Amino acid sequence: MKKSDCFSIEQSIVHPLIQCSFVSRTVKEHSYEIMESLDLFDISNPTLNDQCFEKKEAGKRCFIVIDDNVYHIYGHSILNYFKFYNIEYGIKVLTVSEKTKTIDSVLAVANELDQFNLSRRNEPMIAIGGGVLTDICSLTANLYRRSTECIKIPTTLMGQIDAAIGVKTGINFNGNKNRLGTYYSSGKVLIDRTFLQSLGDRAFNNGLSEILKMALIKEPVLFELLEKHKFAICKDRMLGKNDYSTIIQLSIKSMLEELAPNLWEKSLERVVDFGHTFSPVLEMKAVGDLYHGEAVSIDMAYSVLLAHEKGVMSKEDLDRALNLFVDLGLPTDHALCTQDLLITALDDTCTHRAGKQNFPLPVTIGKSTFSNDITHDEIAKIVHRMKSLHVELV
Ligand SMILES: NC(=O)c1ccc[n+]([C@@H]2O[C@H](COP(=O)([O-])OP(=O)(O)OC[C@H]3O[C@@H](n4cnc5c(N)ncnc54)[C@H](O)[C@@H]3O)[C@@H](O)[C@H]2O)c1
Known part of the structure; x- marks a missing residue:
C-alpha cells in the first residue's frame, strides 16, 4: 500500500473468487475564484x-x-x-x-x-x-x-x-x-x-427570479432588499446604488454556501433546487416561449402555494411572497401548467433525485424544509388555486 495526503492504493483479497482488487482513491482540491x-x-x-x-x-x-x-x-x-x-x-x-x-x-x-x-x-x-x-x-x-x-x-x-x-x-x-x-x-x-x-427587461427579470429563489429559501435580508428596490431595480439594471452591489454579492455568497459543501451533488437535498422541480419539464414544453428564469419563477409560485397548502408557510408570508413576484414583474403561471404536467414533472424530478421528492419548500421568508409526501390531490388543489388567483391578479 502506498499512501500520501492526496491518494491511496489499497490491494486486498475480498472474495475467494476475486483474485485481486485495487481501490484507488484520489482527493483533488477544487477551488475557483x-x-x-x-x-x-x-x-x-x-x-x-x-x-x-x-x-x-x-x-x-x-x-x-x-x-x-x-x-x-x-x-x-x-x-x-x-x-x-x-x-x-x-x-x-x-x-x-x-x-x-x-x-x-x-x-x-x-x-x-x-x-x-x-x-x-x-x-x-x-x-x-x-x-x-x-x-x-x-x-x-x-x-x-x-x-x-x-x-x-x-x-x-x-x-x-x-x-x-x-x-x-x-x-x-x-x-x-x-x-x-x-x-x-x-x-x-x-x-x-x-x-x-x-439586457432587455424580460432578460433582466429572468435573472431576478434566481435571486428571489435564494431570498425565499435562504436569505431574508436579500428578500428585504428586493422588496425595497422592487420598482427601481429593473430600470436601474443593478447599477448606481450600493444596495445593488450587496444584492449581487449576497446572491453569489448564498449560492456558493449551498454549492461548495455539496459540489458533486452527493446529497440530493439541495435548497437551490427550489423552483427546479416542475420547471425543467415546463421549460422544455414551452421552449421558445418561456425563459429559464420565467419557468423557475412559475415553479416557485406554485411551490409557495404548496407550502401554504401543506401548512408549513403562513398566509402572511405567502401574500408577501406572491406580491413580490408581481411587483418584480415575474410570472406566476402559464397555460401549460396543468395538474398532469406538474405531476409528470414531479415524477421526472423524482427519478433525477434517486426516487425521492426532496421538494424544497419555504417555511418562512428565508427558511426552508424538504417535503417527501406531496400528493396528487395537493397538486390538484394548488393548480385550482393558482388559476383562480391568476384571474384575480390579472
Ligand atoms: N450551469 C448552471 O448551474 C446553470 C444555472 C442556472 C441557469 N443555467 C442555464 O442558463 C441558461 C439561461 O441563461 P440566460 O438567462 O443567461 O439566457 P441566455 O444565455 O439565453 O441569454 C439570454 C439572451 O440575452 C442575450 N444576451 C446575453 N448577454 C447580453 C447582454 N449583456 N446584452 C444584451 N443581450 C444579451 C443572449 O444573446 C440571449 O438572447 C439556461 O439554459 C439554464 O439552463 C445554468
Missing part, C-alpha cells in the same frame, strides 16, 4: 489581463467564444482590449438559444479550439455571454483535451448570480433539459454588472 469588477473591457482596467494571464508580457494566447448579441454590442471594445494587452486570440461568435444548446454547438466550439490548436495548460478559452453560452463552453472545455481552462464572463444577470457560479455544465438532449452534462470547475469567473445595461 469569482471576482466582480466594473468595466472589465475598458483598457484602463487591467483585471482580466492581470488575473488571467499572470501579467505576462508576451506569449499570451486564448480563444474567445462570445454570444452573438453580446458581440454585436460590445465586440469592438472587447477585441480592442485583447489587442491593447497584446493577447493573441481566436474567436468564435456563437448564436445561442435553448434550441441550439445542443451537442452540435459543443462540437462547433471544439472544432474551433482544434483549428486554433489551443494548449490546455496555459491558454484559456474565454466564454463571454449568458447562461446558455457558458453552459455550452464549460462542457466543451471539460471535454476538450480532457479539460481545458475556461474563464467565464457572464453577461446576463442569470449568468452572474447563478449559471456561471457553480460547476455544472450542460446541454439539452432528446428534448430533456440539461440531460447531458458534467461537473467541472473550469477557471475564474469575472463579473461585470455594466453588461446588464443592454
Whole structure:
C-alpha cells in the first residue's frame, strides 16, 4: 500500500473468487475564484489581463467564444482590449438559444479550439455571454483535451448570480433539459454588472427570479432588499446604488454556501433546487416561449402555494411572497401548467433525485424544509388555486 495526503492504493483479497482488487482513491482540491469588477473591457482596467494571464508580457494566447448579441454590442471594445494587452486570440461568435444548446454547438466550439490548436495548460478559452453560452463552453472545455481552462464572463444577470457560479455544465438532449452534462470547475469567473445595461427587461427579470429563489429559501435580508428596490431595480439594471452591489454579492455568497459543501451533488437535498422541480419539464414544453428564469419563477409560485397548502408557510408570508413576484414583474403561471404536467414533472424530478421528492419548500421568508409526501390531490388543489388567483391578479 502506498499512501500520501492526496491518494491511496489499497490491494486486498475480498472474495475467494476475486483474485485481486485495487481501490484507488484520489482527493483533488477544487477551488475557483469569482471576482466582480466594473468595466472589465475598458483598457484602463487591467483585471482580466492581470488575473488571467499572470501579467505576462508576451506569449499570451486564448480563444474567445462570445454570444452573438453580446458581440454585436460590445465586440469592438472587447477585441480592442485583447489587442491593447497584446493577447493573441481566436474567436468564435456563437448564436445561442435553448434550441441550439445542443451537442452540435459543443462540437462547433471544439472544432474551433482544434483549428486554433489551443494548449490546455496555459491558454484559456474565454466564454463571454449568458447562461446558455457558458453552459455550452464549460462542457466543451471539460471535454476538450480532457479539460481545458475556461474563464467565464457572464453577461446576463442569470449568468452572474447563478449559471456561471457553480460547476455544472450542460446541454439539452432528446428534448430533456440539461440531460447531458458534467461537473467541472473550469477557471475564474469575472463579473461585470455594466453588461446588464443592454439586457432587455424580460432578460433582466429572468435573472431576478434566481435571486428571489435564494431570498425565499435562504436569505431574508436579500428578500428585504428586493422588496425595497422592487420598482427601481429593473430600470436601474443593478447599477448606481450600493444596495445593488450587496444584492449581487449576497446572491453569489448564498449560492456558493449551498454549492461548495455539496459540489458533486452527493446529497440530493439541495435548497437551490427550489423552483427546479416542475420547471425543467415546463421549460422544455414551452421552449421558445418561456425563459429559464420565467419557468423557475412559475415553479416557485406554485411551490409557495404548496407550502401554504401543506401548512408549513403562513398566509402572511405567502401574500408577501406572491406580491413580490408581481411587483418584480415575474410570472406566476402559464397555460401549460396543468395538474398532469406538474405531476409528470414531479415524477421526472423524482427519478433525477434517486426516487425521492426532496421538494424544497419555504417555511418562512428565508427558511426552508424538504417535503417527501406531496400528493396528487395537493397538486390538484394548488393548480385550482393558482388559476383562480391568476384571474384575480390579472
Ligand atoms: N450551469 C448552471 O448551474 C446553470 C444555472 C442556472 C441557469 N443555467 C442555464 O442558463 C441558461 C439561461 O441563461 P440566460 O438567462 O443567461 O439566457 P441566455 O444565455 O439565453 O441569454 C439570454 C439572451 O440575452 C442575450 N444576451 C446575453 N448577454 C447580453 C447582454 N449583456 N446584452 C444584451 N443581450 C444579451 C443572449 O444573446 C440571449 O438572447 C439556461 O439554459 C439554464 O439552463 C445554468
